[in-house]
């Protein structure tokens with residue numbers, strides 16, 4: 001009999017998650033039956049989607065959602081022999097009993113010198129998200145200029161590197177100088193700290209005076225409003241995430257009516273006016289993107305990585321090939337590197353990265 005440790009959502013998050021929102025409990029697992037396996041967590045991931053998804057998919061007391069790399073330590077399923085590694089969506093738990101239907105084996109022949117934790121990062125869901133956003137949504141082409149925000153994150157760092165591999169010019173924004181240096185090491189062409197620049201608008205313009213063909217959107221909110229005027233004609237925007245909004249307790253956009261007034265609430269500054277055209281020159285409630293979408297003939301598309309599930313295996317192999325080329329030095333100078341990780345020692349430490357805002361695998 002195995003006793004598993006599991007982190008539950010003690011109470012729904014209000015604003016930024018805090019330690020008291022989580023509760024660590026023990027659960028006694030059943031003996032695995034025919035067709036089942038017993039898993040032991042090796043790496044757990046903390047991802048931004050947990051914040052909004054917990055609100056809609058979870059009730060208080062549920063085990064925190066999430067993926068993990070796990071090792072099979074007992075097996076009654078020949079497809080998953082003892083000692084093999086799998087990716088499981090069983091949440092923040094140390095052990096779990098399940099059947100193979102819910103498991104994805106890590107790529108066969110995973111090289112020894114590539115950390116298995118990357119199956120939750122550059123060679124996992126975040127890497128796939130980067131690849132699909134660039135290829136399927138942006139349809140990015142050689143020679144184009146790409147902007148990506150949250151650029152040092154699990155998704156953003158892979159976005160920039162794949163775009164470099166494809167021969168694009170890459171501009172990235174990040175929130176610390178250390179991240180800025182890291183992104184320069186990865187081969188990004190222009191990087192700046194969006195928290196310390198005097199003007200985001202000017203920094204974006206200096207980084208790409210002719211504008212952006214593609215915008216990989218991870219942040220949302222005001223950032224996005226500032227980028228729109230700098231998109232080039234026929235530009236494409238892949239709306240991957242809006243992390244700046246996930247902890248909001250009141251909406252950032254002013255498009256919600258209040259029951260009291262029935263009118264639009266919290267007016268915003270008019271961000272669509274231009275001195276040249278006078279178009280929409282009065283302050284707006286917004287942001288409104290329509291004018292830019294129409295006159296620049298932009299395409300903006302939200303997406304979820306799972307849409308291309310049928311391509312996951314071949315896409316993971318492509319990501320691994322880029323990664324291996326980097327390790328062996330046989331690939332292009334900008335072949336893929338994994339993002340840096342913060343390591344914690346035990347399952348008991350899981351909420352720490354949520355509190356500190358760092359991404360952690362354990």
Ligand SMILES: NC(=O)C1=CN([C@@H]2O[C@H](COP(=O)(O)OP(=O)(O)OC[C@H]3O[C@@H](n4cnc5c(N)ncnc54)[C@H](OP(=O)(O)O)[C@@H]3O)[C@@H](O)[C@H]2O)C=CC1
Pocket residue numbers: 046047048049125126129150151152153154155156173174175176179218219239240241242243244245303304305306357358359
């Ligand atoms: N559509 C899909 O299928 C998927 C979407 N996503 C989305 O992709 C985005 C990136 O995810 P991922 O790379 O895993 O995240 P990470 O946890 O690796 O990185 C997140 C980074 O976002 C930045 N950030 C956090 N809060 C804010 C804020 N208020 N304003 C601006 N930047 C902020 C921080 O970097 P900094 O210090 O630079 O500000 C932070 O380190 C998220 O929006 C996520 O929801 C992820 C996976 C799948």
Ligand SMILES: CCCCC/C=C\CC(=O)/C=C/C=C/C=C/[C@@H](O)CCCC(=O)O
Pocket residue numbers: 048049052053067089125128240241242245246304305306307309312
């Ligand atoms: C203002 C609210 C916006 C809500 C958008 C929320 C999140 C976007 C996002 O980050 C989505 C991520 C989805 C990740 C899903 C992961 C798991 O289901 C595993 C998927 C497995 C796979 O497809 O490979």
